[in-house]
Amino acid sequence: MNILKFFTAGSVDDGKSTLIGRLLYDTDSILADQLEALQSSNRKNDDGTIDLAILTDGLRAEREQGITIDVAYKYFQTDKRKFIIADTPGHIQYTRNMVTGASTANLAIILIDARNGVVEQTIRHSYLVSLLGIKHIVVCINKMDMVDYSEAVYQSIIDKYKVLAQQLKLKDVNYIPVSALKGDNIVQNSDRMEWYDGESLLHFLEKVDTDNLDKSQLARMPVQWVIRPQTDELHDYRGYAGRVLSGTFNLNDKVTILPSGASSTIERIEFFDQAPDAAHAGQSVTIHLKDDVDISRGDTIVNATALPQESKLIEADLCWMDGRALDTSIMYLIQHNSKVTKCKISEILHKVDINTLEKHAADEFKLNDIGRVIVKTADALAFDLYDDNRANGSAILIDSRTNLTVGALMFRAAVE
Template identity: 80%
Template structure:
C-alpha cells in the first residue's frame, strides 16, 4: 500500500471543507468522540444536519471567522491507499499557505461552485497548480444539487475549464460532478446523475497512478550528515547519509560530488542493517565511496553520466511569502536541500497578475506576489530545472534578519 498526498484548492464558499469532511465521514474515518464534539458544536447546516466543515477548521480564529487560515493536514485510508490531505485556504491573502500545501502534493483538487463556473479564483488556483508542476488535477464541480444535477451545466463549465487548462499547460485533468453537502460522487456514486459515467472522487483517488517517472537516471543525493563513529572497530567507517531526491544509485556506479567535482565509485549502500545493491528516490540511505574524498553536509552526490546544471546566476519563479517586501539591496540566504548560500535578487523580470495571468513589469514583490526573477548566488549551485526534476529544482529564501522563510523558488533556467 502506498501514500497519495493531495491538496484541495477552493474556498469555504465552494464547499471545500465540506468536501473534505464528506470524504472523511463517508469513509468512516471520523471517530466517535470526534463526532460527539462535532454534534455538540453550535454550527449546523440550515437543515439541522452536522456541518462537516468543522472537522478541518482547527484553530480558534478559524472557527470564529469560519475560514481556513493555515494548512491543515488530514489522514485517512481505505483498503487500497493511504491519503494525506493538505487542506489549504483559498483566499488570495493566503496564497502562500496554498503554495506551502501544494509543494508536497502529487495531485490537486480544484473546486468549482457549479452555480458560478470558472471564476477569478479558479484561474488563480489553476495557475498555482501549473506553477508548482502538480501532475494530476481533479476538477470537482461542487453544489451540483443546486443546479438540478444538470449535465448541460457540467458540460459548459468543463469546456471552459479545458481552455484554461490548455493555456496553463495542465496535462492530466479529470472532471467530476459532486455535491459535498449531499454526498453525490464524493465517496458513493450519485443516484442523481445517471449521465455521468466516471468514477466517484474517492475511487479516482484510489486508482490514479502517481509514480514519478524521469526521462533519465537523474540520481541525486544531498549529503545531510557524515556518519563517522571513530571507534576502534569502526575506525575507517565513513558513511554519507542522506535521502535520495531522484533517480537511483547502484553499487559500482560512478558518482560525482558537487560542487567540488571529484568523482568516485559507490562501494556499498546501507539502509540501517540492510545492504541493498540499489537504492531509489525517496529512500534515506548511507552511501560509502571507494575513494577517500572530502565531503560534508551541503554537498550532493550525483550520477556522473547525468550531471545537473551548475551556475551562480539562475532564472527562477518566485512566490513571495513575507509581509516585509522583497528588498533587492540586501543579501538573502538561499536554502537548496542541505545547502545554504548567500543570494541576491539581481533582476525582476516580471510579475504575474494571478487573477488574469497577465505578465507585468514590476519593481517590487510583496506578500503573495508571484513572478520571474534572476538570482545571483555566492556559491555555484548544482540544480535541475523544476520542470525536469522538481526534487532538485526548488529552493527557499530566508531573510537572515528575521530568519523567516520569505520566498519559494522554482528554477527555470540558467541566465547569462
C-alpha cells in the first residue's frame, strides 16, 4: 500500500468541501463522535441532511464565515491506498494557500460547477496546477444533479476545458461527472448517468500511478546533519545524514559534493541497524564516504555523472505570499533544501494575470502575484530545473525582518 497526496481546487460554491466530506463519509472515515458533533451543529442542508462541508472547516472564523481560509489536511484510507487530502481555499485572495497545498500533491482535483462551466477561477486553478507541475489532473464536473444529469452539458464543458488544457500543456487530464451532494460517481458509479462509462472518483484515485518514487538518474542528497558520536569506540565515525531527494545512490558510486566540487565514493549506507546496498528517492539515510572531505549541513551529495546546474543567477517563477510587497532593493534569504543564503530579486521579467493568463511587464509584486523573476544569490545554488526535478528545483524566500516565508520559487533556467 502506498500514499496518494492530492489537493482540491474549487471554491465553496463549487461544492469542494462537500466533495471531500462525501469522500470521507462514504469511505466510513468519519468516526461516531465526530458525526455526533456534526449532527449537533446547527448548520444543515436545506433538506435537513448533515452539511458534510463542516467536516473540513476547522477554524472558528471559517465556520462563522462558511469559507475555507487555510489548508486543512485530511486522511482516509481504503484497502488499496492511503490518501492525504490538502483541502485548499479557492478564492483569489487565498492563492498562496492553494500553492502551499499543491506543492506536496501529486494529483489535483479541479471542480467545475456544471451550471457555470469553465469560469475565470477554473482558468486560475488550472494555471496553478501547471505552474506547480502537478502530474495528474481530475476535472470533476460537479452538481450534475442540478442540470438533470445531462450528457450534453457535461460534454460541452469538457470540450471547452480541453482547449484550456492544451493551452497550459497539461498532460494527464481526466474527466468525471459527479454530484458531491447526492454522492453520484464519488465512491459508487451512479445509475443516474448511464451514459458515463468511466470510473468513479474514488476508484480512479485508488488506481492512478502515484509517482511517489522518483525514477530519475538525478541522485541528490542534501546533507542535513553530520553524525559524529565522538566516543572512544566510534572515534572516526562520520555519517552524513539526509533524505534522498531523487534518484538512487549505490555502494561504490562516484559522487561529487557541492558546492566544493570534491569527489569521493560511497563506502557505506546506513539506516539505523541496517546497511543497505542502495538509498532511493524518499529514503532518509546516513551515507559514509571513502575520503575524508569537508562536508557540512547545506552541502549536497550528487551523482558524479549527472551533475545539477550551479549558478548565482537563476530565472524562476515566483509566487508572492506576504502582505508586504516585494522590495527589489533589499536582501532576502533563500532556502533551498538545507541550504540558506542571501539573495535579491534582481529583475521582474513579467507578471501573469492568472485569470486571463496574459503576461505583462510589472515593477511591483504583491500578495498572491505570480510571475517570472531573476534571483541573484550570494552563494551559488546546486539545483535542477523544477520540471525535471521538483524537489531540487524549488526554494522559498524568507524576509529576514519578519522571518516570514514570503515567496515560493520554481527554478526555470540558469542565467548565463
